[in-house]
Amino acid sequence: xxxxxxxxxxxxxxxxxxxxxxxxxxxxxxxxxxxxxxxxxxxxxxxxxxxxxxxxxxxxxxxxxxxxxxxxxxxxxxxxxxxxxxxxxxxxxxxxxxxxxxxxxxxxxxxxxxxxxxxxxxxxxxxxxxxxxxxxxxxxxxxxxxxxxxxxxxxxxxxxxxxxxxxxxxxxxxxxxxxxxxxxxxxxxxxxxxxxxxxxxxxxxxxxxxxxxxxxxxxxxxxxxxxxxxxxxxxxxxxxxxxxxxxxxxxxxxxxxxxxxxxxxxxxxxxxxxxxxxxxxxxxxxxxxxxxxxxxxxxxxxxxxxxxxxxxxxxxxxxxxxxxxxxxxxxxxxxxxxxxxxxxxxxxxxxxxxxxxxxxxxxxxxxxxxxxxxxxxxxxxxxxxxxxxxxxxxxxxxxxxxxxxxxxxxxxxxxxxxxxxxxxxxxxxxxxxxxxxxxxxxxxxxxxxxxxxxxxxxxxxxxxxxxxxxxxxxxxxxxxxxxxxxxxxxxxxxxx
Numbered sequence: 001x002x003x004x005x006x007x008x009x010x011x012x013x014x015x016x017x018x019x020x021x022x023x024x025x026x027x028x029x030x031x032x033x034x035x036x037x038x039x040x041x042x043x044x045x046x047x048x049x050x051x052x053x054x055x056x057x058x059x060x061x062x063x064x065x066x067x068x069x070x071x072x073x074x075x076x077x078x079x080x081x082x083x084x085x086x087x088x089x090x091x092x093x094x095x096x097x098x099x100x101x102x103x104x105x106x107x108x109x110x111x112x113x114x115x116x117x118x119x120x121x122x123x124x125x126x127x128x129x130x131x132x133x134x135x136x137x138x139x140x141x142x143x144x145x146x147x148x149x150x151x152x153x154x155x156x157x158x159x160x161x162x163x164x165x166x167x168x169x170x171x172x173x174x175x176x177x178x179x180x181x182x183x184x185x186x187x188x189x190x191x192x193x194x195x196x197x198x199x200x201x202x203x204x205x206x207x208x209x210x211x212x213x214x215x216x217x218x219x220x221x222x223x224x225x226x227x228x229x230x231x232x233x234x235x236x237x238x239x240x241x242x243x244x245x246x247x248x249x250x251x252x253x254x255x256x257x258x259x260x261x262x263x264x265x266x267x268x269x270x271x272x273x274x275x276x277x278x279x280x281x282x283x284x285x286x287x288x289x290x291x292x293x294x295x296x297x298x299x300x301x302x303x304x305x306x307x308x309x310x311x312x313x314x315x316x317x318x319x320x321x322x323x324x325x326x327x328x329x330x331x332x333x334x335x336x337x338x339x340x341x342x343x344x345x346x347x348x349x350x351x352x353x354x355x356x357x358x359x360x361x362x363x364x365x366x367x368x369x370x371x372x373x374x375x376x377x378x379x380x381x382x383x384x385x386x387x388x389x390x391x392x393x394x395x396x397x398x399x400x401x402x403x404x405x406x407x408x409x410x411x412x413x414x415x416x417x418x419x420x421x422x423x424x425x426x427x428x429x430x431x432x433x434x435x436x437x438x439x440x441x442x443x444x445x446x447x448x449x450x451x452x453x454x455x456x457x458x459x460x461x462x463x464x465x466x467x468x469x470x471x472x473x474x475x476x477x478x479x480x481x482x483x484x485x486x487x488x489x490x491x492x493x494x495x496x
Contacts, residue, residue: 007305009187010331011296014289020123022290023130026241028137031063031078036087036115038062044105049083049090051076053103074239084136085129086114127293130241134294137240141233142171174206174226175233176298181205182243182287183295183306188328192286193244199234199283203227227283234285242291249281313338317348317355317370322362324369325432336373345377349384357393359463364428371397379405396421419460422446427464430471440475447472447481454488458495466492 014022023029038059045051051059056072059079065071082088090109117125181202185191203226208215215223227248234245287295299306309331312320320339324332340348356370357363374381374397385401388394389411396417402410413421429439447453457469466489473485 010307010309011187011292012309016123019293020126028239032082035079036082036111039088039109039111041110043109045107045109047106051079081133085133086112088112141236142175179295186287196284196286198279244286246284248283309334310338317351321355321366321369325365345380346384349381364424365431368428423460423462423465423468426468443472443475454484458488458491
């Protein structure tokens, strides 16, 4: 794997069958399929396959949208998706008059070959068809408003893109970035249908520089503009099944600024303790399980490493333990469970323990991941753990496992093994979380329970001993104890 290849945290995917059902039930896709069946063997349409006025009204009624304000627009969108995905095909009438009225039929539409995919294709076939349709909707979402296009037509009848101030690539990249941020939040457990993301926070994540403590008025104005653009885009994307979206409260927009700027929303959401009932009025969005699948597929196509939970199930324990420290907690547990499910408990334990050995810089984190994975293994693995009781690197964690699983006749560890395990554990936590509050508490507890801790700790034959003691000096609140830790760290470095 290339070292500069972007890598995302792993996500949990629903099965293809579940995702295919979600795709088929997505409002826009379901409407497109219904219209394709309605088209049957022949429906008069315009030269580009578009529905004529009479057919559009019929289609709107067929979809149950007749009473809705934008019913005909929704019907037209569904028909266009059917055309784009091959659910509907059309052929031009060779006898049609090129000068005919726009509302006169000049082609015939009928159900396309892809319609059979919905009933006879595999779940993957359905998902491929849905993904193809999604791409067309994403392209529409990144395009400027049709009204803006009309306004910017020059006197000569040509579109002036410079006057429009629209860069297709930049707009598409912006939307991809927003979806990527949503994906990342979902993977980290900070987003999803149960934890929708406030639209102002999402827009700010794309606009506000990371090193900016207080956004300037200009930046806030940019965020406000981005919010309004995203509000339009998510309204368009929600019917595809990609996202769940609660739109910006239109009354709020009108009250704040007749032009649609909602600057105050950013101040409210970027404060440390925003009021939830206020935040929701500015829009809330989350990727659906189908959306997670879709964004991941697009990332993979773009060369981004976007793993899924279960990808490591058939890999060796060395690969598993190297990857787990970088996983969010829930994903790490799910990945470990998937790996263990394919192996007998004793075989799994032996493979994990063998992979946990080592004196390299990553070894402490591997052993911590090994210990966490072994905690999911039942008592059937006990013989494998007893085999390493005398191993200087594994004997300590083996004793911990045996005690936690209610085993008896566990030999007492020597002081050397106890201190080695302590250093190894702190080294792993330092690598994973740095100087965290949790580690600070652990350090205080260790020193408090063991008088003369540093007199023994500096002698531990572990590659990370000096670094661990230095960290303990930084973390311990008692100045006298911190000084002892720094002295011990100096001794540890001197003996090497």
